Amino acid sequence: NAGVMQNPRHLVRRRGQEARLRCSPMKGHSHVYWYRQLPEEGLKFMVYLQKENIIDESGMPKERFSAEFPKEGPSILRIQQVVRGDSAAYFCASSPKRTGPNEKLFFGSGTQLSVL
């Protein structure tokens, strides 16, 4: 079984451009989570989605950031008008159902976003 697939692996953008990060969850998983990781920092939760629904976006900045998980296709994390502070590793994780005591998250290899 394929794991969580993220692409691109590396993304370079200039300030003001848009960045689109894609995540295909593991087969059979309908829950997707996006986390951001800065150097020397932990994984910071951004947004949690199920198919066609945003369940929790409490960790996502209100401006410039958006996320979707359409009925067909991968989940997309979109960052508009990127700034240097957006440079980070963005990890996607999936689970078969909402994370409970025995549910673990399966992570993709991440997208390293560099803003010039």
Add this chain to the structure above:
Amino acid sequence: GQNIDQPTEMTATEGAIVQINCTYQTSGFNGLFWYQQHAGEAPTFLSYNVLDGLEEKGRFSSFLSRSKGYSYLLLKELQMKDSASYLCALNSGNTPLVFGKGTRLSVIA
């Protein structure tokens, strides 16, 4: 909210045993996870604890004391490939996993 504390860095010798501590404060608790993350790679699941006590899985064991808000990850017979960051993560029930900043372990010969 939740707060998780782990040491930033640790160094240990190949073949030795190392204990990585994690303390936490949380209003709700459903479980505590440990993940391993090699530089530039995805975090991978190591263990979880829901009840107090020790969970052993090969060279890795994890301990939990809910009353003390304390967990540790024990790595035995250290190998060079164990050099990685170890992330403690809380499941508080209604929110996605909250991660600590991680402990970067260096295994030296």
